[in-house]
Amino acid sequence: MAALDLHIDDIGKRFGAIDVLRGICLRVAAGEFVTLLGPSGCGKSTLLRIIAGLERADQGHVRAGGRGLDAVAPKDRDLAFVFQSYALYPHLSVHDNIAAPLVMRELSSLERLPVIGALLPGAIQRKRSIQERVRQTSGLLKLDALLERRPSALSGGQRQRVALGRAMVRKPKIFLMDEPLANLDAALRIHTRGEIARLHKEMETTTIFVTHDQAEAAALSDRVAVIFGGELRQVAAPADLYREPVDLDVARFLAQPFLNELAVAAPIGGALMIGGSRIIIRDALGSGLAGTLAFRPEHATLAEKDHPGALPVRVTRIEHAGIDAHVFVDAEAGAQFVARISAERARSLRDGDNLGLTIDAEQAWFFPSNGSRQRGDHSGAA
Amino acid sequence: MILGQSSSSRIVSHAVLVTGAIIMAFPFLWMILASLTPQSEIFDGSLLPTPTLHGAIDNYGTALSAIPLLRFMANGFVVCLAILVLQIAIAIPCGYALAKLSFPGRPILLVGVLLGLLVPVQIPTIPIYIALAKSGLLDSYAALVLPWIISVFAIFLFRQFFVTFPDEVLDAARLDGFSELSIAWRIMLPAAWPAVVSFSIFSIVAHWNDLYWPMVVITNPDMMTASLGIAYFRQAGEGAGNVGALMAGGVLVTAPLVSFFLLMQKHFIRGLVLGRH
Numbered sequence: 001m002a003a004l005d006l007h008i009d010d011i012g013k014r015f016g017a018i019d020v021l022r023g024i025c026l027r028v029a030a031g032e033f034v035t036l037l038g039p040s041g042c043g044k045s046t047l048l049r050i051i052a053g054l055e056r057a058d059q060g061h062v063r064a065g066g067r068g069l070d071a072v073a074p075k076d077r078d079l080a081f082v083f084q085s086y087a088l089y090p091h092l093s094v095h096d097n098i099a100a101p102l103v104m105r106e107l108s109s110l111e112r113l114p115v116i117g118a119l120l121p122g123a124i125q126r127k128r129s130i131q132e133r134v135r136q137t138s139g140l141l142k143l144d145a146l147l148e149r150r151p152s153a154l155s156g157g158q159r160q161r162v163a164l165g166r167a168m169v170r171k172p173k174i175f176l177m178d179e180p181l182a183n184l185d186a187a188l189r190i191h192t193r194g195e196i197a198r199l200h201k202e203m204e205t206t207t208i209f210v211t212h213d214q215a216e217a218a219a220l221s222d223r224v225a226v227i228f229g230g231e232l233r234q235v236a237a238p239a240d241l242y243r244e245p246v247d248l249d250v251a252r253f254l255a256q257p258f259l260n261e262l263a264v265a266a267p268i269g270g271a272l273m274i275g276g277s278r279i280i281i282r283d284a285l286g287s288g289l290a291g292t293l294a295f296r297p298e299h300a301t302l303a304e305k306d307h308p309g310a311l312p313v314r315v316t317r318i319e320h321a322g323i324d325a326h327v328f329v330d331a332e333a334g335a336q337f338v339a340r341i342s343a344e345r346a347r348s349l350r351d352g353d354n355l356g357l358t359i360d361a362e363q364a365w366f367f368p369s370n371g372s373r374q375r376g377d378h379s380g381a382a
Numbered sequence: 383m384i385l386g387q388s389s390s391s392r393i394v395s396h397a398v399l400v401t402g403a404i405i406m407a408f409p410f411l412w413m414i415l416a417s418l419t420p421q422s423e424i425f426d427g428s429l430l431p432t433p434t435l436h437g438a439i440d441n442y443g444t445a446l447s448a449i450p451l452l453r454f455m456a457n458g459f460v461v462c463l464a465i466l467v468l469q470i471a472i473a474i475p476c477g478y479a480l481a482k483l484s485f486p487g488r489p490i491l492l493v494g495v496l497l498g499l500l501v502p503v504q505i506p507t508i509p510i511y512i513a514l515a516k517s518g519l520l521d522s523y524a525a526l527v528l529p530w531i532i533s534v535f536a537i538f539l540f541r542q543f544f545v546t547f548p549d550e551v552l553d554a555a556r557l558d559g560f561s562e563l564s565i566a567w568r569i570m571l572p573a574a575w576p577a578v579v580s581f582s583i584f585s586i587v588a589h590w591n592d593l594y595w596p597m598v599v600i601t602n603p604d605m606m607t608a609s610l611g612i613a614y615f616r617q618a619g620e621g622a623g624n625v626g627a628l629m630a631g632g633v634l635v636t637a638p639l640v641s642f643f644l645l646m647q648k649h650f651i652r653g654l655v656l657g658r659h
Binding site: 073 | 559
């Protein structure tokens with residue numbers, strides 16, 4: 001099936017005095033899976049609704065496959081939407097829910113009538129073809145045994161599959177999904193995540209997926225678009241995003257679950273001064289502004305107290321997490337850090353131990369107080 | 383000891399309810415018995431008339447032959463059905479628009495609907511009568527039906543019902559290719575079914591029993607509805623002064639409504655407690 005590319009140009013939206021979206025530009029290639037990731041209220045769902053045509057943008061344009069969509073009604077945009085609440089028709093059976101988009105598009109209002117409809121020429125073949133496609137879809141989603149049920153008699157996971165089926169059945173060129181996994185329990189969420197990835201691989205439909213869960217975004221997407229306060233901050237492949245966050249908000253949001261931050265004075269001579277020792281990192285330090293040094297727990301190492309260049313710290317808490325452990329430490333100036341070390345090593349540590357903390361300078365980031373991070377020479381692609 | 387305490391208070395409350403029920407039911411019981419009793423024996427001094435087969439045949443025979451009672455009931459049936467169908471046909475899209483579509487003037491329209499609820503029918507009677515007279519519609523089904531087809535009560539009832547309906551389902555429907563009207567008919571109407579059923583009962587009862595409006599616009603006996611027919615029977619023709627036959631007519635006119643209510647009782651009560659879940 002042919003997928004369409006999607007161009008979002010300079011989209012802006014205001015609700016009253018609040019700028020919900022500001023100058024959003026995003027190009028999604030045909031067949032690509034892009035996640036809109038951000039905290040709740042950041043505008044990501046509004047952007048999705050604008051793409052679907054359910055909400056009108058105050059500025060900017062949406063184009064799909066080169067065709068401007070701004071004046072096109074939602075039903076004519078050739079895209080399907082999966083809602084967080086599933087939005088199934090409560091009075092229709094599973095079969096009729098999945099068939100609804102086909103029935104509404106392919107049968108005339110006369111042909112939809114129960115008795116008269118059957119008498120019209122061609123209606124029977126069309127109805128049969130609709131039934132055939134509903135069965136194919138329900139087979140794909142393992143809904144065959146549930147076709148006669150009403151949504152109220154289904155579990156959350158089953159409703160979710162019906163919602164997917166209703167979106168898939170007419171083979172749209174673009175899929176929009178608004179937190180479709182948010183109402184499922186943890187195990188089912190991971191299972192369904194796999195199903196969505198599998199379906200996307202099979203159908204290769206361009207997909208925009210909204211979520212606030214970074215793990216979901218990383219697991220599913222070709223690229224992730226991070227939105228904060230109505231602004232698109234960064235668009236990158238999950239691995240690049242994790243390695244090269246563009247600003248502190250993005251770095252914090254993608255911390256799983258902790259991020260070490262340390263306010264530092266303006267760099268001197270290409271180096272930052274931390275606890276009396278110079279740290280040279282790979283980020284370009286820019287115009288000599290103060291800022292924040294940030295690094296992940298796995299890029300902090302715990303060494304002996306008098307290790308050269310190490311920050312003296314004291315262990316306050318140890319959290320075991322399977323193969324690793326998070327060690328919380330206090331530094332002298334009231335700063336707090338987390339180091340991620342192997343659970344094996346953590347067993348020899350006790351609360352109150354005095355240690356030295358070293359930072360893997362290659363992996364640390366410097367965010368100047370005035371905005372985005374300047375990448376050094378050997379940064380990865382974005 | 384909640385149970386022990388309540389058993390005595392339950393006896394009291396049941397006694398009150400039974401008394402109330404007897405007071406309510408007694409006129410109907412008397413009507414049924416009187417309709418089966420010969421005219422001369424109805425007021426013989428006992429509390430309840432004593433039915434006889436001969437009296438029954440006599441009274442029902444008079445009721446059906448002296449006036450075209452079946453014709454009156456058929457008129458009432460046609461009028462009630464036409465009113466109900468048109469009321470729903472208008473109120474469902476209106477309620478949907480007031481509940482779920484945003485358009486300029488919506489709040490004012492809603493206030494208009496609420497104000498409409500406050501206006502008793504007697505107030506616009508004369509202008510509507512003049513309008514019907516000038517368009518030559520007096521003494522027709524149109525005169526009985528048209529003034530009622532916009533029910534602000536129905537619009538408000540359905541609007542209240544639709545307001546709580548999830549917006550995402552409507553968005554899904556718009557993406558699936560439903561037009562706004564097909565959303566109203568294919569999604570909102572089935573969802574509002576309990577409200578439609580209870581409104582239907584209100585509407586049918588009100589218009590079947592309505593005496594006021596038919597009296598204003600109908601003078602031709604051929605166009606009379608059941609209630610007006612009974613009133614006509616009481617004053618004119620052979621029925622005048624014949625209480626037994628009058629009661630037989632009353633039984634015949636009441637029977638369809640009572641059986642309709644018994645059939646729909648479950649839905650009716652569900653519709654009344656609608657707001658609670």
